[in-house]
Amino acid sequence: MSDETPVRLGTWPTPLEPAPRLARIVGLEPDDLWIKRDDLTGLAGGGNKVRKLEWTAGAALRQGARTLVTSGAPQSNHARLTAAAAARLGMDAVLVLKGSPPGVLKGSPPGAVSGNIALDGILGARIVWAGDVDQAGLGAVLDEVAEELRAQGAGPAVIPFGGSSVLAARGYAEAGHELLTQAPDLATLVVAMGSGGTMAGLVHALGADRVLGVDVGAVTDPGQVVSDFVAGLAGPGAPAAHALRLRRDQVGAGYAELTDAVTDALTVTARAEGVVLDPVYTGRAMAGLIAAVAEGDVRPGQRTVFLHTGGLPGLFGHTAAMARAQAAVTDSSTVHSRP
Template sequence: MKTTHVTLSSPSPVTLGTWPTPVEPLPRLAAALGLGQHDLLIKRDDLTGLGGGGNKVRKLEWTVGAAIADGADTLVTTGAPQSNHARLTAAAAARLGIRSVLVFPAAGGRSQSGNLVLDGLLGAHVVWSDAADRAALDAAAAAVCAHLSEQGARPALIPFGGSSAVGALGYVRCGEELSEQVPDLERAVVALGSGGTMAGLVASLGPDRVLGVDTGALDDPLPVVAAFVADLLPEPVRPEQLQMRSDQVGSGYGNLTEAVKSALTVAARTEGIILDPIYTGRAMAGLIAAVEDGSIRPGRTTVFVHTGGLPGLFGHQAAVAYGENSVISGL
């Protein structure tokens, strides 16, 4: 038996989400940031439907579609223990009636909260690895696939974060939705993690209209994004043509910064929008910084792409503590 690696020659996607996701105005948040009442909108890709929602559903429609067409009966993927992608891979497998195996680094912690709770409810098998870096984790996942094949299974290895040129096709479609929903779109702001979400938006909307806010998931994300885009467009986009803010990473990927705390609070208290501390919180902090430095200006239409991730908040001890300490007692 073989391990399936998805390619651009893959067939049509499976249907996992609910499309198109809505676009909603954010007038109170816009006013709080110094923008006009109609300047700021939100694309609700936290409402994609499957397994708690989030941007990974769009990618999984394509990568899992290819795996199923190739005869897979088991989905294998990697990530951190609180991975949104891993949670939604497990949800996709449950929806399709097949098995999921999630390979996590043991050093990442085994907190039984947040996404890990949902992984268990969704029936995922978790393999804890002693991998110290991404390459070692990939090797561990390949070994799991080999073991499954020896047992007679047909495993498909779904890429880290669901990100590949194939997975990015889901965000080409998202860009097409945005073009129809917001014809005067000036800028889409999105978290930049494993690169596929931004790549698909760039391929659809162009590099001038997409601002990625680096979350620290990759050491050097722009070449990764550019490589995905090169597989989607006849004319490549150079890394230097891409727009990215790298000022919200702070001391590291998993750490909660003061700017992100402020972003979580203002989004929640002005619009009732809940963000997570790693991805959407950083993306909103980057949007706020862009307004403050004038790179996002009043009178132009900006869309914040909400990529989901709420369960991860409950697995992040610093974010939980911050929320508990923010409770307003009494009248």
């Protein structure tokens, strides 16, 4: 069997659901807008990373690895699902995360462990805190940890940041073909652009003209990252970075910072369709979709699909988002007294 054969970790196909009330609110016709529910992939809270891990973790397993090692932000959805994939496959997981343990080290952020960090622990992952480092520094710590594990005979396999690589992008090339069987008249697919593998696989399957990526601020040159991954999949003839449909207007003050546009997107999606987004990825993607409709880049009368890439646990670890949620509860609360 080839090292590039995936192992199945999810439940496929994921549903494609209509969103008629949200469509009307954002300025589309009721039958225009649909949500591809990749938050319902069936492994430890779901999300888009499952499709990637089927390829990368599967290759690691067949190569004899016994430990999956990866890196990310403290509330990394990818780290949580790497831990889940390791558990499913009978492997260990080590997660190298930026920052310090909440409420444990002197000078670290106060507060209880929450969101994805709590799930990492439940899933049995060991967390190595890298401190206040940039992306290069995080990679250096990851390399050190992997080398220590090799010396210990732990059989580590490093899964790349965000789970994205040319191999991992094959998971979303598969997803693109899956979507075309559900929506053959697709005009635009809107997706959050984080580490690049998800958008790259979709561009490879659907073409650059049908995929609208919304940058979340995870990498410094998102267009080039996606273009390079697509080139790895397609070879010569892959679209250049400038040929991609990529919005960069929803990042705001930075990757972890909540904006008013994202707050509005979270609220309107939840109240129109009962679908909850997260403040970093899908919230930004929906804010980008709303802006694209307002500008005429996404138009009424055409089939538009929003890819829900998961991330709900991260909402509970996002201080600003939880504060907004608490304010919404307070504003809407009433006290009813029995006569």
